[in-house]
Amino acid sequence: MTVQGQGEVTFAEIVERLARGDLPAGVAGCAYRLPGDEVPVANPPRPMTDMNILPAANYDLIDVEPYFARKGRRQLDYISSVGCYYRCAFCADPFVYRRRWSALEPPRVGEELEHLWRRHRFEEVAFQDETFFTHRKRVVAIAEEFLRRGLPFTWTATMRADQGYRLSDEIFALCVRAGLRRVMIGVESGSQQMLNWMTKDITLDQVMDCAEKCARHDLGAIFPFIVGFPGESDEDVEATLELIKRLRSMSPKFETPIFYYKPYPGSRITDQVVQQGYRLPQSLEEWARFDFIGSSGPWVSREKYERIERFKFYNRFAWGPETWWRRPIQMLARWRCRRNFYRLPVEKLIVDRLKPLPKLS
Ligand code: SF4
Incomplete structure (x- = not known):
């Protein structure tokens, strides 16, 4: 049995049906397979539910402290919008949410977070929204809400480059005053041609504009990149590495993790590669074994993988x-990056041996 898309109402309805001993026939947003049947029953999709009519997430159902301990900081994850x-x-999001978006009203965000802060005394909130900065007025209202309530925690949030480009310096400054300390801006590629191909709908100028604003306001920023797309040329990869160097040199508070492309079901590129013969996992067990972040994927040669790993x-x-x-390794690393010279990576071999990195980026 599966829940598709926004799950809160669908899941509740399925539980109610099962508790009564009924099948979830007709429950929108749900698909299920009866024992012995080959073909699953797929109910119609569920339209987006306005988040404001849903109850607040009940953090009392989990033990919050171990999460802080695992993170090494008192940072609370919170979702103020979905889609x-x-x-x-x-990206799988357009398939999951069908390009819809719903968000909590700013007073409710302020009220819930104040309540949660009084209960858990966290230092920072990480807004785990897909695109927190979707509406400028809402962002301003949330920042003002935090200031009005005198909330002492800092916060981090997701931003698209085109959204940051449209935000004024005044709004950046307001957000920083209200506690914003870091944004995450998915760039994905340093090649405008690749950005257009993947319909990212941002420009490299917008990325640089955002980076300059972040640096001006002393904001931290994570700019994630993806390499290893099918059809990506060596020149595209080099353009990505060049942009990463440019961004990293702008502020010690900027991070540029590099991920290898992995096909997510429902996305347009996945449909294309499946048509060309790529085999997606076929069962839950195979999906459980699917390597989302470790390996490079089939579209990256061994040579390219080595170069990217050394560059990272x-x-x-x-x-x-x-x-x-x-400092010594920093000077050497800068020299190598400026000259694009990554052969004979003795320093890497030593550091890898002494302190292996987690395989995340
Ligand atoms: S902006 Fe693009 S990558 Fe980010 S959630 Fe939306 S569709 Fe996905």
Whole structure:
């Protein structure tokens, strides 16, 4: 049995049906397979439910403290909006939410977070929305709400480059005053041609404009990139690495994780590669074994993988925070990055041996 798309109401209805001993026949947003049947029953999709009519997420149902302990900081994850209006061809979101978006009203966000802060005394909120900065007026109202209530925590949120480009410096400053400390802006590629191909609907100029604003306001920023798209040329990858170097050199508070493309069901690129013969996992067990972040995927040659891994290593050291113990390797890493010279990676071999990195980026 599956829940498709926004799940709160669908899930509740399924539970009610099962508790009565009934099948979820007709429950919108649900698909299920009866024992012995080959073909599943797919009910119609459920239209988006306005988040404001749903009850608040009940954090009392989980033990919050171990989450803080695992994160190493008192940072609370919170969702103030779901869905996304955009159409990036690698992303499952347009399929899951059908390019719809729903968001909590700013007073409710303020009230819930104040209540949660009084209960859990966190230092920071991470807005786990797909695109927190979707509506400028709402962002302003949330920032003002935090200031009006005198909430002492900082916050991080997701932003698209075109959204940041349209935001004024005054709004950036207001958000920082209200506690914003870091934004995450998915860039994906340094090649405008690739961005157009994946219908990311942003420009490289918008990315640079956002980066400059973040640097001006001393904001941290994570700019995630993806390499290894099917059909991506060596020049496209080099353009990505060049943009990463440019961004990293702008602020020690900027991070540029690189991920390898993985096909998510429902996305346009996945449909294309499946038509060309790529085999997606066929069962839940196969999906459980699917390597989402570790390996490079079939569209990256061994040689390219080696180059990207070395680049990631040197780029991480070259522009990170300056400390006395990092300084020698930092100078060497900058020299290598400026010359695109990643052969004979002795420093990498030593550091990998002494302190292996988690495989995340
Ligand atoms: S990558 Fe982000 S902006 Fe693009 S469709 Fe997915 S959620 Fe929306």
